[in-house]
Amino acid sequence: MEDHYCLYLALALVSLLVVIAKRRRAHGHGLCLPPGPWQLPFIGSMHHIAGKLPHRAMRDLSRRHGPVMLLRIGERHLRKVAVTELLSARRVLSFRAVREEEVAALLRACATCAAATGPGGVVEMRARLSALVADATARVVVGDRCKDRDVFLRELGRAIELVAGFNPADLWPSSRLVGWLSGAVRRAERCRDTVYGILDRIIEEHLVEIDSGRAGENEDLLHVLLKIQKEGSLQIPLDMDVLKAVIFDIFGAGSETSATTLEWALAELIRNPKAMRRATAEVRDAFGTLGTVPEHALGELRYLHLVIRETLRLHTPLPLLLPRQSREEACRVLGYDVPRGATVLVNAWALGRDERVEVDLKGADFELLPFGAGRRMCPGMAFGLANVELALASLLFHFDWEVPGLADPAELDMTEAFGITARRKANLLLRPILRVPVPGL
Structure with missing residues (x-):
């Protein structure tokens, strides 16, 4: 009898996960959205970065969820491009008169x-x-x-x-x-x-x-x-x-x-x-x-x-440069879709602290911006x-x-x-x- 209860419970959990997955996909209008931390009603992902310096908190989150994340802060959807994936930075960011x-x-x-x-x-x-x-x-x-x-x-x-x-x-x-x-x-x-x-x-x-x-x-x-x-x-x-x-x-x-x-x-x-x-x-x-x-x-x-x-x-x-906004209907970065109207943040502070690279600062090398x-x-x-x-x-x-x-x-x-x-x-x-x-x- 206990085996039956375990089976029913497993089926219920699988059904719940399927429903959640369908809702998330429907919410994204069929888009393959980037991963991100779990959210709460009204405040979204804010509790993950509250009380911390944003560029440091986002760097830490990206170590768990990957270089491309989708955060919801209040009513705003922020797609945050960060850290070590240089290809993603390239995709998004494709008078000397001082007097003595x-x-x-x-x-x-x-x-x-x-x-x-x-x-x-x-x-x-x-x-x-x-x-x-x-x-x-x-x-x-x-x-x-x-x-x-x-x-x-x-x-x-x-x-x-x-x-x-x-x-x-x-x-x-x-x-x-x-x-x-x-x-x-x-x-x-x-x-x-x-x-x-x-x-x-x-x-x-x-x-x-x-x-x-x-x-x-x-x-x-x-x-x-x-x-x-x-x-x-x-x-x-x-x-x-x-x-x-x-x-x-x-x-x-x-x-x-x-x-x-x-x-x-x-x-x-x-x-x-x-x-x-x-x-x-x-x-x-x-x-x-x-x-x-x-x-x-x-x-x-x-x-x-x-x-x-x-x-x-x-x-x-x-540290996060100036915010960008996605204006294209379909923009893909590292296999993920970026919703139109999403605010895009590039964590230049985290990119510059990647110890694996040595580059220039004039914008041609996306590791240092x-x-x-x-x-x-x-x-x-x-x-x-x-x-x-x-x-x-x-x-x-x-x-x-x-x-x-x-x-x-x-x-x-x-x-x-x-x-x-x-x-x-x-x-x-x-x-x-x-x-x-x-x-x-």
Whole structure:
């Protein structure tokens, strides 16, 4: 009799599995969907990554479910392409104008701290580096330092926080209640209004310069965009709101990522004294007789370039790159169908940490993609690298660096913060020791 019960139970379980399989296939409209972790109602797969850094959590999940996974986060279906299957990355992703004035301002600030005693000799690197990159970006984009730089940077930071992770209003877009309770929409609108108010004043000044013919050789990116708008040479209209959104995106992408990379590079050199000594010796041997770091000669610093490249590999500024959306009716990756409208995430952080490969970072080798690849590859790669190269070389040339109260450099806290960019969780506090006089002091 017990054997009969076991048989009935087995048949019932098989029937249940068949029904579940049919429902899953029907849900996918006959598509062969990628595997993924088990889901819960309403939140989907969120419990698998909650409380963790998304790029690390997804890397761990991919080790169990494979390099192509289907996750549901709220109402969003995310297809996550990750880790070691390079073919899948290829399938999905088939002005150098830094002014030395910004770097000089940073060096003078550090030299002032180096001359101080006690707590005053410590530099909060994040604030200094953010201001440096913001000023350099401002010169290229709007032609001069932004008079409202501090307010602009504050709102930029808030905007980055709003898109830092899985915002409830984005995960459940059909629910007005969720959007209202999260308050994200209201905060985003306040941030936008403040930033656009600053940009309105800058645009008005540029329009006056264009109409009077005073732009001349000092044309910046905003001058160019305004002329394109006036000529109407684009196939799509470039209205003022779109133009301001473009400018804000350039500041966000150019400032946050470059400052984050600089901070990580200094932190990695602090943790590795041998690498710090070698990089410092290289830049001082190259430019010691000049007393400063010339921008045009940065190509001589081969080891420094390797340091920056390794920093981008270990600490990809945008670990999951910018989200893509599948627009094809039938797109197959590694034998799986990608539903139309699915959000596609590429874990560039995990790809860069595959120890089996050695590649370039310009987007042709899909194992290392700090700037993305394909048509949506970062157009500001050269500008971003210039921001990092000149600043880092100058900081190493003029100063030795130490962490107050840290006996063992290997114990430096390297915890990442949660966000769209993988910045350091703790501010990097360093004491500069002046070795080579800073010009102008």
